[in-house]
Each structure stands twice: as structure tokens, then as C-alpha cells.
Amino acid sequence: MKITVDRDRCEGLGMCEAMAHQFFEVDDDEVMHVLDESPGEEHRATVHAAVEACPVMALTLTG
Numbered sequence: 001m002k003i004t005v006d007r008d009r010c011e012g013l014g015m016c017e018a019m020a021h022q023f024f025e026v027d028d029d030e031v032m033h034v035l036d037e038s039p040g041e042e043h044r045a046t047v048h049a050a051v052e053a054c055p056v057m058a059l060t061l062t063g
């Protein structure tokens with residue numbers, strides 16, 4: 001599976017980081033970085049919860 005970020009939507013709010021800090025990190029400038037764009041299948045539930053938590057729907061999970 002692959003995580004995609006719509007940079008036009010992301011506002012650096014950090015809900016994704018709160019849900020799955022091993023995959024998402026918001027830096028001091030409120031820019032979110034995906035730490036691992038292709039998580040292993042065993043992390044699907046965690047990543048899916050983070051994607052669902054984004055209030056501006058900036059995250060997409062494919063595959």
C-alpha cells in the first residue's frame with residue numbers, strides 16, 4: 001500500500017501524526033513529512049486510522 005499526500009490540502013494539523021507517529025511527522029514549520037510512504041501490510045489498520053483522521057482529507061491510501 002502507498003500513502004499519498006495532497007499538499008494543497010494539508011494544513012499541518014498533525015492528526016495523522018497523533019494517530020501514527022511512526023509514519024507521519026509534522027515539523028516545527030507545520031510541514032508534514034511521510035516517514036514511510038509504503039508501509040507493510042501489517043500496519044494497514046494504523047495507517048488507515050490516520051488517513052481517516054485527517055480533517056481536510058489530504059491523505060489517500062492506495063493498494
Ligand code: SF4
Nearest residue numbers: 010011013014016054
Ligand atoms: S492530519 Fe491531514 S492536514 Fe494534518 S498534517 Fe496530517 S495530512 Fe496534513
